[in-house]
Amino acid sequence: MENILDQLRRFGIVRLGAMALVTLSLLAYFGYVIFKASQPSLSVLYSDLAPEDSSAITRELDARTITYELRDEGRVILASKTDIAKLRFDLAAKGIPSGGTVGYEIFDKTDSFSTTGFVQSINQVRALEGEIARSIRTIGAVQSARVHLVIPEHRLFERDHQPPRASIALKIRGDLSAQQVNAIRHLVASAVDGLKPENVSIIDEQGRLLADGTSGDAGSTVALNEKQLGFEKRLKAQIEEIVASVVGQGRARVQISAELDPNRVQTVAETYDPDSRVVRSTQNRNESAMTTEVKDGAVSVANELPGSNAANSNQKDTSGKNEEIINYEISKTTRTEISEGGKIKRLSVAVLVAGTYAKGANGEATYQPRPQADLDRIAALVKSGIGYDQKRGDQIEIVNLRFAAPPEAIEETAAMAWYDLSHVDIAHWLELSVLAIVSLIIALFVGRPLVKAMALPPARNSSLALTSGIGPAFEFGDGNPLDHISGLIASNPQASATTVRQWLQDNP
Numbered sequence: 001m002e003n004i005l006d007q008l009r010r011f012g013i014v015r016l017g018a019m020a021l022v023t024l025s026l027l028a029y030f031g032y033v034i035f036k037a038s039q040p041s042l043s044v045l046y047s048d049l050a051p052e053d054s055s056a057i058t059r060e061l062d063a064r065t066i067t068y069e070l071r072d073e074g075r076v077i078l079a080s081k082t083d084i085a086k087l088r089f090d091l092a093a094k095g096i097p098s099g100g101t102v103g104y105e106i107f108d109k110t111d112s113f114s115t116t117g118f119v120q121s122i123n124q125v126r127a128l129e130g131e132i133a134r135s136i137r138t139i140g141a142v143q144s145a146r147v148h149l150v151i152p153e154h155r156l157f158e159r160d161h162q163p164p165r166a167s168i169a170l171k172i173r174g175d176l177s178a179q180q181v182n183a184i185r186h187l188v189a190s191a192v193d194g195l196k197p198e199n200v201s202i203i204d205e206q207g208r209l210l211a212d213g214t215s216g217d218a219g220s221t222v223a224l225n226e227k228q229l230g231f232e233k234r235l236k237a238q239i240e241e242i243v244a245s246v247v248g249q250g251r252a253r254v255q256i257s258a259e260l261d262p263n264r265v266q267t268v269a270e271t272y273d274p275d276s277r278v279v280r281s282t283q284n285r286n287e288s289a290m291t292t293e294v295k296d297g298a299v300s301v302a303n304e305l306p307g308s309n310a311a312n313s314n315q316k317d318t319s320g321k322n323e324e325i326i327n328y329e330i331s332k333t334t335r336t337e338i339s340e341g342g343k344i345k346r347l348s349v350a351v352l353v354a355g356t357y358a359k360g361a362n363g364e365a366t367y368q369p370r371p372q373a374d375l376d377r378i379a380a381l382v383k384s385g386i387g388y389d390q391k392r393g394d395q396i397e398i399v400n401l402r403f404a405a406p407p408e409a410i411e412e413t414a415a416m417a418w419y420d421l422s423h424v425d426i427a428h429w430l431e432l433s434v435l436a437i438v439s440l441i442i443a444l445f446v447g448r449p450l451v452k453a454m455a456l457p458p459a460r461n462s463s464l465a466l467t468s469g470i471g472p473a474f475e476f477g478d479g480n481p482l483d484h485i486s487g488l489i490a491s492n493p494q495a496s497a498t499t500v501r502q503w504l505q506d507n508p
Helices: 002-011 013-038 051-063 081-093 104-108 117-137 178-191 221-247 372-386 423-455 482-491 493-506
Strands: 042-046 068-071 076-080 142-150 165-172 200-204 209-211 252-261 265-293 315-339 343-353 356-359 365-368 395-400 463-466 474-477
Touching: 013 423, 042 051, 042 068, 042 081, 051 068, 051 076, 051 081, 076 081, 117 142, 117 178, 165 178, 178 200, 178 209, 178 221, 221 252, 221 343, 221 372, 343 372, 372 395, 482 493
Parallel strands: 165 200, 343 395
Antiparallel strands: 042 076, 068 076, 142 165, 200 209, 252 343, 265 315, 356 365, 463 474
């Protein structure tokens, strides 16, 4: 114990204070690292929340004493990754989140006896708007939706009634296809009595008009342009996939231009078949006549009676007439064809494919163009993929040229699950990695020298010893003159050199 206290006294107050400060700093740092590492991994529970939904969710989490974190001014809530699935199920059972909209549950919170008819009608429109917005948000590309309905009131003795109208504002991820926009319009029209799809207007968060609400789907220029772009994009992806399977990924460029017919054509044709007859009606008419000639000019009642055998019988003439009228119906076929706008008039496809590369004698890659037979096979595949129609005037051009960028070797690496991690998980792992690197640096460049310095005995101020393995030991007390030291070194050069070398080895 005396030796330990003696060593501590020899260190000095300043050195002991510095060592204590560094030790406390290291303990605090490593304690922080351990605390962060022991914290549960947080992941996104909900994002893009309305203030009402965020408040309701935090109340539920506080009641369950669940650790959570708020970000982006409360619009994003993070919770433990292991509890997210159960939390979402439990909150969904309570109707949370509601998306910041009010649905039919508004009638559960009102008193039907004290509510006026005007308030009831407004609540009905609000509930209908909220339910439609919730239905629209079930589409994956839609983040949020706001629905406004204009439902004119039915009045007595009103001759001209205005139809209902709707306007929708969407916040979307990426872009919506024309089919999705039309699906939203028909969804809203089906939910409101008397509402037609052409009376639904849709815009996105950037103010782009997705549906104008003034014309039908086929006649709308915006809808036609969206249909053309979507068709070209879908057809391009299909052709690129087919060609890439032959020439390699990234070794083909495809450009497609589709010309669509914007006109809506209605054709009515009537065809008569004279060889096909059907009896429509039949009419029969029979007529008979009889004339009598009287002898001697005597006319009596007895002669006119039936069965009369009078001697002076008259001579009778009988005549008949039969008439038959048959009406026939000629077979007639009436055909009505309606061609909606957007029919394909012509397709133009341009495909640029790269050649092949082979290693020469010097080991360098040498470009080689593709044979014409390969290009013909690719052209046949493209024709089949687009539904080529020569009568329609479709054009296909397959060109083999050398790309400006040289081919790069595609290395197959092990599948990584980074795509399944959210940005919160990536940030968490990056934070732990930085803390681990900093801890390693501190341990190597601060902790290791400190431990080594604490393990070495302190230098004595009272005496200085020169020890060698060959010569004797020399001790110099405090205040020895330099000339005396110089004399000792000069008289014992070998021992002095050995002592200095030993110092250098002990104190690198």
